[in-house]
Amino acid sequence: MKYTNLSVTFLLFFSFFSLNLAAANESCTKASRQEFLSLNEALYQEYRDIDTQSSMTTYKKAFWIEGNPKVNKALFLAHGYMGSPGEMKYLAEPFIKAGWSIIGFLLPGHGSTHFVANVYKHPRWSNSLKIQLDLVSKQQFPAS
Numbered sequence: 400m401k402y403t404n405l406s407v408t409f410l411l412f413f414s415f416f417s418l419n420l421a422a423a424n425e426s427c428t429k430a431s432r433q434e435f436l437s438l439n440e441a442l443y444q445e446y447r448d449i450d451t452q453s454s455m456t457t458y459k460k461a462f463w464i465e466g467n468p469k470v471n472k473a474l475f476l477a478h479g480y481m482g483s484p485g486e487m488k489y490l491a492e493p494f495i496k497a498g499w500s501i502i503g504f505l506l507p508g509h510g511s512t513h514f515v516a517n518v519y520k521h522p523r524w525s526n527s528l529k530i531q532l533d534l535v536s537k538q539q540f541p542a543s
Contacts, residue, residue: 434534439460449515458486459485464501470498472494478506482509484510487503491503
């Protein structure tokens with residue numbers, strides 16, 4: 400898979416992965432999107448089990464915005480340390496307007512309290528990122 404990686408480092412590290420969408424059928428897209436969102440719902444439940452005071456707002460949650468099938472492209476957003484998907488959405492605005500699908504990923508332990516964050520370590524982050532990227536790629540997104 401070919402992707403474009405743009406990194407900006409001040410206090411946060413931002414990564415962008417642009418993917419060309421093949422003519423994936425609509426049921427594949429819906430199934431992948433549902434699996435992506437279900438995996439993240441399970442993560443939010445883990446957060447609640449660790450810290451009952453933890454709440455996930457829409458701003459902090461992972462998201463998948465369907466684009467125009469004729470545009471046939473997607474942008475995968477991975478937020479910075481202790482960040483959340485919502486803080487990345489403004490960077491995707493030009494792509495949303497251009498009809499791209501936008502997938503905002505939530506790294507385990509991020510977007511919540513320090514109690515939750517301290518439970519998750521780097522191996523879980525990288526494994527979750529791989530699982531989510533593989534899931535998005537399963538939609539038959541060819542290299543650009």
